[in-house]
Amino acid sequence: MRQVSNLQLASLRTQLANAEHATKVVPLAHLTLDEQSLSKGRVQVAGNDVKASPEFFSSLGRLLKLNSALTKEFLKNEDGKIATTLINGLKEYRSTHGKGEVMLIANPQSRELVDICEPRRYSRMTNESVLDLTERILNESPNMVIETIDFNPGGGRLAVNLLNGNEIAFPKAGKDEYFKFGFSIVQTRKGTHTEMYNQRLVCSNGMRASLGSGAIGGNRSLNFTESYKLAGTGVEEIRHFLNHVEEMKKHDFVPGAFQATLNSAVETRASIAEVERALHLAQGRVDEQDPALRKQFADAIGYKYFDGYSDALARVVKKGYDPARLNDRQRAFIKTGQSVWDVVNSLTYLGSNNSGIPIKQKHELKFEAGQLFSKGCNGGYDLQFAQLAAL
Numbered sequence: 001m002r003q004v005s006n007l008q009l010a011s012l013r014t015q016l017a018n019a020e021h022a023t024k025v026v027p028l029a030h031l032t033l034d035e036q037s038l039s040k041g042r043v044q045v046a047g048n049d050v051k052a053s054p055e056f057f058s059s060l061g062r063l064l065k066l067n068s069a070l071t072k073e074f075l076k077n078e079d080g081k082i083a084t085t086l087i088n089g090l091k092e093y094r095s096t097h098g099k100g101e102v103m104l105i106a107n108p109q110s111r112e113l114v115d116i117c118e119p120r121r122y123s124r125m126t127n128e129s130v131l132d133l134t135e136r137i138l139n140e141s142p143n144m145v146i147e148t149i150d151f152n153p154g155g156g157r158l159a160v161n162l163l164n165g166n167e168i169a170f171p172k173a174g175k176d177e178y179f180k181f182g183f184s185i186v187q188t189r190k191g192t193h194t195e196m197y198n199q200r201l202v203c204s205n206g207m208r209a210s211l212g213s214g215a216i217g218g219n220r221s222l223n224f225t226e227s228y229k230l231a232g233t234g235v236e237e238i239r240h241f242l243n244h245v246e247e248m249k250k251h252d253f254v255p256g257a258f259q260a261t262l263n264s265a266v267e268t269r270a271s272i273a274e275v276e277r278a279l280h281l282a283q284g285r286v287d288e289q290d291p292a293l294r295k296q297f298a299d300a301i302g303y304k305y306f307d308g309y310s311d312a313l314a315r316v317v318k319k320g321y322d323p324a325r326l327n328d329r330q331r332a333f334i335k336t337g338q339s340v341w342d343v344v345n346s347l348t349y350l351g352s353n354n355s356g357i358p359i360k361q362k363h364e365l366k367f368e369a370g371q372l373f374s375k376g377c378n379g380g381y382d383l384q385f386a387q388l389a390a391l
Contacts, residue, residue: 009131009134009135009146012131012149012151013128013131015151016127016128016131016151016158017127017128018108019108019109019127019151019156020108020126020127020128021105021106021107021108021114021115021156021189022105022106022108023103023104023105023106023122024103024104024106025101025102025103025104025119026045026046026101026102026104027095027100027101027102028091028094028095028100028101028102029091029092029095030045030046031043031044031045031060031091031102031104032044032045032047032088033083033084033087033088033091034084035084037052037057037084038057038083038084041053041054041112043056043113045104050106050112050113051110051111051112051113052112052113053107053110053112053113053114055114055115056112056113056114056115056116059115059116059117060087060116061087063094063102063116063117063118064087064090064091064094065090066086066087066090101118101119102116102117102118102119103116103117103118103119103121103122104116105117105122105189105190107156114156114189115189115190117190121190121191122190122191123190123191123192124187124188124189124190124191124192125187125192127158127187130158130160130185130187130192131160133185133238133241134146134160134162134185136238136242137162137242137245138162140242140246141245141246141249143164143165143166143249144162144163144164144165144182145162145163145165146160146161146162146163147161147162147163147180147182147197147199147206148161148206148352148363149161150362150363150366152361152363156187156188156189157186157187157188157189157363158186158187159184159185159186159187159195159363160184160185160186161182161184161197161206162182162183162184162185162197163180163181163182163197163199164180164181164182164249164252164253165180166180166252167179167180167201168180168181168252168254170258170259170262172259172262172263172266173200173262173266173341177200177201178200178201179198179199179200179201180198180199180201181196181197181198181199181252181253181254181255181258182197182198182199182253183195183196183197183245183248183253184196184197195209195370196209196253196255196370197209198258199352200345200348205345205348205349205351205352205353206348206351206352206366207344207347207348207351207366207367207369207370207373209255209369209370209371209373209374257377260376260377261373261374261376261377262341264340264376264377264380264381264384265339265340265341265344265373265376265381266339266340266341267339268339268340268376268381268383268384269335269336269337269338269339269340269383270308270335270336270338270339270340270342270343270381270382270383271331271332271333271334271335271336271381271382271383272309272312272313272316272326272331272332272334272335272336273328273331273332273382274332274340274343274372274381274382275306275308275309275312275336275338275343276309276331277372278306278343278346278347278368278369278372279301279302279305279306279309281347281364281365281368282301282305282306282346282347282350282359282365283298283301283302285350285359285360285361285362285364285365286298286301286357286358286359286360287358287359287360288358297357297358300357301350301357305346305349305350306338306343306346307337307338308336308337308338308342308343309336309338311336311337312334312335312336312337316334332382332383333382333383335383335386340372340373340375340376340381343372344369344372344373347365347366347368347369347372348365348366348369350362350365351363351364351365351366351369352366
């Protein structure tokens with residue numbers, strides 16, 4: 001939705017309320033697995049059979065500190081006997097050493113368990129409370145708008161993307177390039193947090209990015225990153241958050257690290273590894289059942305938005321190397337003709353606009369674009385410090 005209206009927001013309330021995940025706190029000892037739990041996707045809770053998704057079993061493994069690779073192997077092979085013995089043994093041990101209760105999270109539509117965690121790790125507002133908070137921000141900040149609302153009912157993820165109306169020019173990004181900045185209130189199954197958000201006006205591209213400490217306007221005391229969590233709707237907590245928003249508004253919500261990160265993204269060539277990840281991510285989101293059409297759309301993504309990839313592979317072949325035999329480290333050393341900023345733009349464009357290519361879960365492309373962009377102020381892009389190889 002673009003520039004979400006009050007009417008659209010009202011209609012969304014019902015949809016979000018119906019999709020609210022159900023939770024229940026139970027003693028860990030009341031959760032029981034048998035040899036067919038993995039293969040049939042079910043567990044017993046206090047003696048009652050309950051459907052359970054593969055994600056639930058993965059979360060259960062993490063809760064019990066079971067090796068993640070081993071958990072995946074159990075799920076892949078549906079190895080019930082060994083898995084049940086190990087999980088029940090760990091469950092019994094954890095039950096008697098501090099983990100007395102757990103919180104079960106269920107999808108109301110599929111009526112199956114989708115997650116599990118310690119009750120203290122569940123710090124999530126309701127979807128309706130998030131919309132209430134959003135409306136309050138809009139009422140107190142007339143220059144703010146809802147740019148988009150991204151919602152994935154199955155995964156339980158909701159992102160309300162709020163945008164400040166002021167346009168900020170960054171000539172380094174290109175001629176007549178302007179940006180608007182804001183933030184996203186993000187819901188997951190277990191928590192509510194905030195992420196930075198910006199929109200490039202020329203193509204209406206949007207991305208969510210966490211840039212280092214998330215300092216706004218260079219003020220290190222105004223940190224506004226994923227570490228800012230909203231756990232409830234208490235008066236003091238909400239007022240503190242709204243005061244935070246008011247302070248950031250004075251700096252147009254621009255993170256202090258944005259300019260330097262943008263410069264690096266524009267000046268740094270993207271590696272084959274970086275382009276390949278973005279390309280495969282976008283191609284994997286093509287929403288088309290017909291294999292021939294799906295291939296046409298996937299190919300179009302390649303030559304329209306990530307043309308530097310095929311050109312780089314052709315150069316590798318010309319030099320006598322087999323691209324299929326390159327490992328991840330080698331792929332990270334080879335440059336393409338695209339800058340990191342080009343790759344970020346391709347992802348955000350596909351995630352924000354009607355490109356003519358059917359793409360599902362577009363918000364994930366914007367999120368991944370932000371992840372790539374923010375590499376510039378964290379560990380650095382693959383080739384950002386390539387000149388140091390000559391030292």
